[in-house]
Amino acid sequence: xxxxxxxxxxxxxxxxxxxxxxxxxxxxxxxxxxxxxxxxxxxxxxxxxxxxxxxxxxxxxxxxxxxxxxxxxxxxxxxxxxxxxxxxxxxxxxxxxxxxxxxxxxxxxxxxxxxxxxxxxxxxxxxxxxxxxxxxxxxxxxxxxxxxxxxxxxxxxxxxxxxxxxxxxxxxxxxxxxxxxxxxxxxxxxxxxxxxxxxxxxxxxxxxxxxxxxxxxxxxxxxxxxxxxxxxxxxxxxxxxxxxxxxxxxxxxxxxxxxxxxxxxxxxxxxxxxxxxxxxxxxxxxxxxxxxxxxxxxxxxxxxxxxxxx
Numbered sequence: 001x002x003x004x005x006x007x008x009x010x011x012x013x014x015x016x017x018x019x020x021x022x023x024x025x026x027x028x029x030x031x032x033x034x035x036x037x038x039x040x041x042x043x044x045x046x047x048x049x050x051x052x053x054x055x056x057x058x059x060x061x062x063x064x065x066x067x068x069x070x071x072x073x074x075x076x077x078x079x080x081x082x083x084x085x086x087x088x089x090x091x092x093x094x095x096x097x098x099x100x101x102x103x104x105x106x107x108x109x110x111x112x113x114x115x116x117x118x119x120x121x122x123x124x125x126x127x128x129x130x131x132x133x134x135x136x137x138x139x140x141x142x143x144x145x146x147x148x149x150x151x152x153x154x155x156x157x158x159x160x161x162x163x164x165x166x167x168x169x170x171x172x173x174x175x176x177x178x179x180x181x182x183x184x185x186x187x188x189x190x191x192x193x194x195x196x197x198x199x200x201x202x203x204x205x206x207x208x209x210x211x212x213x214x215x216x217x218x219x220x221x222x223x224x225x226x227x228x229x230x231x232x233x234x235x236x237x238x239x240x241x242x243x244x245x246x247x248x249x250x251x252x253x254x255x256x257x258x259x260x261x262x263x264x265x266x267x268x269x270x271x272x273x274x275x276x277x278x279x280x281x282x283x284x285x286x287x288x289x290x291x292x293x294x295x296x297x298x299x300x301x302x303x304x305x306x307x308x309x310x
Contacts, residue, residue, distance in 0.1 A: 266282070
């Protein structure tokens with residue numbers, strides 16, 4: 001007896017969301033008795049020879065369903081490649097020591113938890129950083145695993161992260177993308193975690209200073225600014241020449257009016273917070289009045305004397 005060619009199942013691959021309807025068609029070039037063997041919507045052999053037989057269910061609820069089209073006597077059988085998927089109930093992001101502040105240079109373990117998703121082997125997880133201007137940077141993407149479990153499960157993904165001072169005030173988050181191939185929903189569904197604001201502590205760094213040397217004329221006012229950036233906000237200490245008045249304790253700016261030559265010397269600022277300190281020193285030289293200024297003063301004196309004689 002010569003058997004007809006085996007039937008063809010279309011579509012060859014089916015991706016369906018859990019609880020949604022699903023259907024496929026089994027087709028033969030020549031009439032043949034055929035049926036569907038499956039845990040949902042199965043049918044026995046047809047009473048007569050047919051060229052096609054449909055399979056349909058109103059709601060797919062079997063994660064491991066493998067519908068198979070078969071012909072009389074079992075000479076031919078064709079299985080439908082079906083993937084049942086479910087979006088995660090929740091995607092959450094956390095890191096070690098949260099909500100305590102991060103410290104610049106320390107390493108932290110970021111964690112992305114994807115809950116109740118299927119199939120977990122089609123999951124891609126991406127970690128993101130969003131800076132204070134809203135610019136988003138991808139930190140890492142972890143590819144699909146080789147896990148072939150079809151039923152829903154939880155996935156935990158981790159990433160080492162070392163913050164810098166530029167990350168202070170930024171946000172961290174993660175996203176879960178279910179990549180089910182071209183037969184799946186397009187674009188692939190993505191679910192994001194909430195964003196966590198990060199507070200990064202770092203030692204002070206002086207960001208404003210007039211340089212290492214400056215010259216000022218006797219009688220003028222000296223103003224030095226050694227503003228520093230740090231988290232927590234730094235405190236300031238000044239070390240001034242012995243004869244200089246120190247009236248600016250704990251402030252980033254020191255101001256001395258009516259400078260005299262004895263005020264010359266090194267002015268040192270120290271910005272400090274619990275993580276460290278930053279120091280800046282400027283050498284100040286107080287010079288006498290310029291020749292032009294002295295000459296002008298002499299002319300003024302002579303004019304006054306001339307007026308008096310007249």
